[in-house]
Amino acid sequence: MRALRSVRAWLRDAPAIPFLILGLIAFAAVFADFLAPHDPQFGKLSERFLPPFWIERGSTAHIFGTDHLGRDVLSRLIFGARVSMVVGFTAVIVSGVVGTTLGIVSGYLGSWADQIIMRVTDAWLALPALTFAIFLAAIVGPSEMNIVIILAAVYWTRYARIVRGEVLSLKEREFVRLAIVAGCSKWTIMRRHILPNVINSSIVLATLMLGIVIVTEASLSFLGVGVPPPKPAWGVMLADGKQGLMVGHWWLTVMPGTCIMLMVLAANLLGDWLRVKLDPQLRQL
Amino acid sequence: MSVVLEVDRVSKHFQARSGFFGGDRRVVRAVDNVSFSIEEGTSLGVVGESGCGKSTTAKLVLGLEDPSAGAIRFEGKDLVGMDAAGRRHYRKSVQAVFQDPYASLSPRMRIGAIIAEPLITNEKHSADTVRARVLEMLDLVGLPARSADLFPHEFSGGQRQRIAIARALALSPRLIVLDEPVSALDVSIRAQILNLLRDVQDRLGVSYLFIAHDLAAVAHMSQTIIVMYLGKIVESGEARALARTPMHPYTAALFSASLPDHPDDRREEIILSGEVPSPMNPPTGCHFHPRCPRAMARCAQEAPTLREIDGRRVACHLFD
Numbered sequence: 001m002r003a004l005r006s007v008r009a010w011l012r013d014a015p016a017i018p019f020l021i022l023g024l025i026a027f028a029a030v031f032a033d034f035l036a037p038h039d040p041q042f043g044k045l046s047e048r049f050l051p052p053f054w055i056e057r058g059s060t061a062h063i064f065g066t067d068h069l070g071r072d073v074l075s076r077l078i079f080g081a082r083v084s085m086v087v088g089f090t091a092v093i094v095s096g097v098v099g100t101t102l103g104i105v106s107g108y109l110g111s112w113a114d115q116i117i118m119r120v121t122d123a124w125l126a127l128p129a130l131t132f133a134i135f136l137a138a139i140v141g142p143s144e145m146n147i148v149i150i151l152a153a154v155y156w157t158r159y160a161r162i163v164r165g166e167v168l169s170l171k172e173r174e175f176v177r178l179a180i181v182a183g184c185s186k187w188t189i190m191r192r193h194i195l196p197n198v199i200n201s202s203i204v205l206a207t208l209m210l211g212i213v214i215v216t217e218a219s220l221s222f223l224g225v226g227v228p229p230p231k232p233a234w235g236v237m238l239a240d241g242k243q244g245l246m247v248g249h250w251w252l253t254v255m256p257g258t259c260i261m262l263m264v265l266a267a268n269l270l271g272d273w274l275r276v277k278l279d280p281q282l283r284q285l
Numbered sequence: 286m287s288v289v290l291e292v293d294r295v296s297k298h299f300q301a302r303s304g305f306f307g308g309d310r311r312v313v314r315a316v317d318n319v320s321f322s323i324e325e326g327t328s329l330g331v332v333g334e335s336g337c338g339k340s341t342t343a344k345l346v347l348g349l350e351d352p353s354a355g356a357i358r359f360e361g362k363d364l365v366g367m368d369a370a371g372r373r374h375y376r377k378s379v380q381a382v383f384q385d386p387y388a389s390l391s392p393r394m395r396i397g398a399i400i401a402e403p404l405i406t407n408e409k410h411s412a413d414t415v416r417a418r419v420l421e422m423l424d425l426v427g428l429p430a431r432s433a434d435l436f437p438h439e440f441s442g443g444q445r446q447r448i449a450i451a452r453a454l455a456l457s458p459r460l461i462v463l464d465e466p467v468s469a470l471d472v473s474i475r476a477q478i479l480n481l482l483r484d485v486q487d488r489l490g491v492s493y494l495f496i497a498h499d500l501a502a503v504a505h506m507s508q509t510i511i512v513m514y515l516g517k518i519v520e521s522g523e524a525r526a527l528a529r530t531p532m533h534p535y536t537a538a539l540f541s542a543s544l545p546d547h548p549d550d551r552r553e554e555i556i557l558s559g560e561v562p563s564p565m566n567p568p569t570g571c572h573f574h575p576r577c578p579r580a581m582a583r584c585a586q587e588a589p590t591l592r593e594i595d596g597r598r599v600a601c602h603l604f605d
Contacts, residue, residue, distance in 0.1 A: 177349060179402070181376070183376040183377070183403065188406070192394075197391075
């Protein structure tokens with residue numbers, strides 16, 4: 001009961017819009033099988049290029065119209081939410097865990113471990129993220145699993161950088177010195193004293209990275225090195241729909257484009273809120 | 286009485302690089318040829334201005350830094366080259382309380398866990414024993430038992446310093462290094478903490494290495510005082526005698542700068558000119574001569590050695 005009340009107090013000034021958008025997308029992703037009116041991967045060729053229902057020729061059977069193979073756009077959007085959610089969240093979590101761990105190790109141990117990790121980070125940051133991701137995708141080949149690995153491999157350095165900086169100032173603090181005096185091992189200090197004090201920054205960064213990761217995933221899918229085609233990813237839908245732009249089939253690109261935009265917007269708004277929410281606590285420490 | 290800790294001609298030098306390619310190397314002698322010993326159940330005070338090597342001395346004793354030369358002996362055994370069991374014994378026997386009570390408690394841990402940490406790390410106990418010990422320590426430092434379940438930010442500076450002391454005492458150490466334990470506290474709280482420390486010493490017989498720049502506090506707390514200037518001991522001796530009749534001009538200046546016992550007391554004030562010189566580039570001869578009111582020609586050339594005079598050790602040419 002007390003825990004519930006404190007959670008409610010904590011969320012009191014939470015912004016409604018990003019929670020609403022992300023909640024809606026998450027709901028669609030989880031219950032896609034029940035929500036989608038049609039099969040996202042099969043359509044009737046006789047029903048190709050049907051416009052959304054409010055336009056002439058459109059029907060309420062296909063609310064957002066159909067694509068070049070007669071597949072229902074709404075159903076594909078709903079199943080696409082699942083791809084974005086799964087890939088986005090897994091990639092953010094994997095890169096966050098890897099980056100935070102390496103950042104702590106690099107900052108706390110210093111010497112050669114720091115040198116190696118930071119030189120790798122410098123090299124990583126010098127490469128344009130998308131080009132690097134395409135390069136990796138070309139090596140390992142397209143699949144949802146590989147996309148997660150690629151995104152994590154590209155973006156862990158952001159976490160490592162920020163976390164290392166914080167660890168450098170934390171490890172000079174007296175409570176860390178006292179932990180050494182008390183006889184704690186390096187690993188215990190990193191886990192018990194350093195990690196709880198940098199985790200907030202990692203969480204804030206992860207929320208902000210969610211938007212970037214989703215755009216990168218969509219870009220890779222758009223370029224054909226992401227989620228393999230029959231699967232309804234938003235990026236794949238954009239790629240399929242781009243020929244239609246010139247002949248007036250605007251709904252094929254605008255619909256998935258709007259979805260991507262809304263999700264990135266929600267992620268960024270959430271990140272901004274979390275940063276303000278968690279930062280004063282960090283400063284107070 | 287047995288000697289708990291013996292510091293024998295210990296030096297700590299740091300390499301400082303400057304210049305465009307870091308080619309200009311200089312040696313900072315943070316601690317230079319320092320010797321002292323602490324007896325069981327007594328306090329040794331170390332005073333000096335900032336940058337004199339007090340805190341480096343504390344780090345050396347705590348094993349956070351290794352000495353460049355000399356030996357630190359605990360119960361007669363040298364710290365460097367001690368085997369693992371000896372190290373563990375030393376870790377358990379020597380604890381610390383630091384200056385800033387806001388930085389010395391891990392902000393994400395509950396007080397109970399903070400106090401229990403040295404205990405859990407070094408010895409195997411059941412959860413009940415640990416809890417009982419934590420409550421006992423809280424009681425010893427005058428905090429209520431419910432403090433154990435709170436977080437550090439719920440306490441004031443003085444209370445936090447009490448928690449830090451409770452943590453330091455949890456393993457029943459033989460020596461506690463107090464590195465400026467009251468400097469960050471309000472004047473009204475200082476006396477309370479100092480009295481608590483004395484009370485604890487009377488009850489448990491623990492020894493203190495008390496480092497401070499507050500002379501009144503050091504004189505109040507310690508049996509023996511060491512005065513340091515730029516990494517060297519300039520004077521050491523029995524606390525009350527040293528405070529009443531300082532021999533070295535630097536000690537005299539330090540004590541004249543502290544407030545007298547009674548507001549009507551008049552005494553000669555010695556005002557030192559200039560700043561503490563950079564330890565990277567200390568003055569020749571006696572390090573103190575550029576600021577010394579009684580400097581002689583000889584002081585600029587020849588460094589005085591620490592010699593025994595009337596049961597005290599003084600490094601000054603005035604007493605040759």
